[in-house]
Amino acid sequence: MLCQQPHYIPDLEQGRPDDGHRMHRLGQIDSFESACGWLKDKYDLSWQILPVALLEMLEDHDTQKSRRTMEAMLQMKKLDIAALQRAFASES
Numbered sequence: 001m002l003c004q005q006p007h008y009i010p011d012l013e014q015g016r017p018d019d020g021h022r023m024h025r026l027g028q029i030d031s032f033e034s035a036c037g038w039l040k041d042k043y044d045l046s047w048q049i050l051p052v053a054l055l056e057m058l059e060d061h062d063t064q065k066s067r068r069t070m071e072a073m074l075q076m077k078k079l080d081i082a083a084l085q086r087a088f089a090s091e092s
Contacts, residue, residue, distance in 0.1 A: 034046075034077070035074070035076070035077060036048070036073055036074060036076060036077075036079070037049055037050075037073075037076070037077075037078060037079040049079070051079065051081055053081050053084070053085070054069070054073070054079065054081065054084060057069040057084060057085070057088045058070060060088070065088050065089075066088075068087045068088060068090060069084050069087050069088045071087070072084050072086075072087035
């Protein structure tokens with residue numbers, strides 16, 4: 001019996017643009033998308049692709065920038081790095 005627990009796939013390839021390739025491939029294997037970039041596969045396991053750029057923004061020492069990034073991410077289904085970067089850089 002498998003227990004429900006999250007599985008993370010960090011995007012460790014520095015400098016490679018996030019083209020959504022991994023998310024697309026995972027989405028093709030009998031899965032459905034959920035909030036914040038999560039997928040659930042046919043075995044009921046949860047997966048999330050975490051781009052390095054997102055981790056860096058969330059770990060930034062400026063808590064306001066990190067907060068804006070997290071708030072933007074919580075509104076997304078598929079992660080949009082460009083939109084997250086705009087939220088991170090905004091002054092509002």
